[in-house]
Structure formats: structure tokens, C-alpha cells
Amino acid sequence: MEKQILHVDVNNAFLSWTAVEKLKNGEELDIRTIPAIIGGDEAQRKGIVLAKSNLAKQVGIQTGEPIFFARKKCPNIQIYQSDFKVYKKYSNALYNILLEYTEKIERFSIDECFMDMTEYLPKGTTLLQIAYQINKRIKEELGFTVNIGVANNKLLAKMASDFQKPDKVHTLYKEEISEKMWKLPISELFMVGRKNLPKFHKIGVKTIGDLAKKEEIQMIKIFGKYGKMIWEYANGIDDSEVVYEQEKPKGIGNSITLPYDYSNIEKIEEVLIALVEQVTYRLRRYNMLAEVVNVQIKTNEFKVYSHQKKLTIPTDNTKIILEEAKKLLYELYKKTPIRLIGVRVDKLCEKNEIQLSLFDNTCKKQKEIDKVVDILKEKYGYDKITRAGKMNLDKNIKFKD
């Protein structure tokens, strides 16, 4: 049986949600109606555009570009700081409305959901009707607009929601692929990014239709596994399921762009400690253990280097992971000024899945410390509790909670 899939995509999510929050707090100005952007803190060197209003878009401002550029394109652009707590709130509100229609919802990102309606369509109702109903309800009940893609698989639903914006519902059924999707430039196809674009142009593929009409075998020869996938996408083929059960993460990482380039390894190490604490705290909250520790740096020249190490025993222990991370950092550090540092853990497994090894002589005391610190963090907030090594942290560095 054909699947009945919806893809719900919030229009200019961060900006819309900021606008709604401001209106709710009594402000008169709706920032969706002026040239405005949501951006990171320039003083902290995080000054990129995270979202833009339609008027900002009209002057050529692009998501991801430096705010500096946005200001050049539009000197009177209004800039607002991002607030992920607010975004999470509206994301959850959206999700709760969608849950009234099906339990099979995949939260693809903070502002996008796939819905599998196959077994949840009320008698005498079409998928399209449900889509319009959801679109209307969100607008009326939550105050922001969404685009909804209506199709028989996830790929086509996602492509459809990306058609004309904002506040639109589009279908993309098989018989509509050639008319609605094939005329689009190849860059519009899901999973075709900046790096591969020139390669497609080189072989004469300008539109999605051009790719669809190529021989699959030729695409596999040139692009390997990726070629097969992307050729199938161009032809509207995708049999992936809506992953609606909360999946456990496969890796957990935190990274930070420093307020200025660090050349002092001790200072870098202090940041590393804070990052390890953040990562292991999250790891323990998931009740998981990690087998691989990874440290990444970005130099002042934007070169990225990473080292990783597989542990003998999976762990969630701050001290063990920190010791490994320190070794990796010292291997990596070549005296070039450092712009960014990141720590991540990979190869995660459930804590109770792993047999308590006889050789797991993990220091009991450290486990107790981690536990107490975690409890205090839950009680008083992440930033309030820290250990000695972090105390001299640059006052300019702000960690998220």
C-alpha cells in the first residue's frame, strides 16, 4: 500500500517564533513585517544569520552568512539574538498539535516533522484535507505559519514543502514529479550541496530532471553509493520509514568558537575540561556509555583537525574521558592559534546493555563525584556547578545550559 506522508516545515522558524514571543510579551512590532534577522553574538564571533524575514530575503540576505554581510546588503536590518529555550517551546507546541493526528511523527529537526498518516486517515478524509486543516490550526492556535508537503514518501513530501512559501500546502505525487520537480535546479534536490554542485554541472546536469534521465549505472560509477541515492531521489524513489520512536543518539558532542584565538595550551585545556563535563553530563542523562572520544580543533585559518581514540571499555566517566581528551588535544595542538575546540563521544551503547566487566576498576570515588555533580546541576542549573579546573575560564566564554 502507498504510504501517506506529510512534511511540516515552519516558515522562517527562528524568526517567526521570536516574532510570536515578542507579540505575546506585549510588543507591538511584528518583526516578520520588517527587514530582520536572527543572529548569533558578533562579540563572541558567532555573528552569522540563523534566520531571516521575507523582506531580508528580498535584499539577498542568506542564512549562514556573516551578519557583517547582511548589514552591507541592508544597513537598517534589525538583528535579534537567538533564544533556543523559546524555540524549543514552540517546537513542542507544534509537535503536540501534530500528535492529535498520528503518533507516527519523526522530529527531523527543531522546525520540521514527518508524519506517517497511512493508518491514521479518518474515513472519507483525504491526506490533502488533513494537511490544510493542520496548516490552519497551527496558524490560528500558535500564531505562526508552516508549509506542508503532501506525498507518498518522505523525500517527495520534503521536496513539496519546499516549493512556494510561506503558508502553503503542496502535493507531489508520482505523476506530478516531472511537472513540479524536474524543472528545478539540481541544487534544490535534497542532499545536493555546495561541494557536489560543480560535479553535476560538469556532466551536464543542471536540473533535477537532467539527473533523473541519466543512467543510474553511470551515476553509481561517478558518485558511488551517493550516486545511487541521489539518482533515486531525482526519480522520486525513497522507501525510508518515518522514524517515530525516540532514537538514542549515536554520538554526543559540544564545541565552542572562542571569543578570540587561543595560543596558550593551558587556556585551551580549561575550555576542554568544560566541554568534557558538558558532554559527559549529557551522556549520563541519556543513560549511555561511550566507546570513542574525539577532539576537534579549528585553527585561525579555518583548518579543521580531529583525533579520536577508542577506549578499551565504554564509559560515562568524566575523568576517564577527560584524560583521553587531553591526550588527543596535545597530539593535535601544533602551536597555531585555535579558533574552535570541540569534544564528542561516539559509538554509544545503553548503560544496561553492557555487562559490568570484571576488569572495570573505574574508580568508585569518581563515579560518586559525577553523580553528585549531576544532581546539583539538575537542581541549580548547568552553569552554577563547576569544578576547579573551569574556574579560571575566560569570563567571555558563555556555555549553554
Place this chain on the structure above:
DNA sequence: TCTGGGGTCCTAGGACCC
């Protein structure tokens, strides 16, 4: 370029084993 931060997946080379 005054260029974030969180992820997933894939590839390729080297080590090591049989």
C-alpha cells in the same frame, strides 16, 4: 569572509588476521 553548533553517514588508507 568579520565565516555557529548540533548531528549522521560515507570513504579511504593502514594495521592486522587468516
Place this chain on the structure above:
DNA sequence: TCTGGGGTCCTAGGACCC
């Protein structure tokens, strides 16, 4: 040693997404 071929694991890097 003028050393085969296949499989798996580990690591580094890079592509893509939002």
C-alpha cells in the same frame, strides 16, 4: 622476500542536513 586476497577494525577527513 621480487610476498596474494579477503575481511574487519581503527582513524582522519569530508560531505550533507537543519
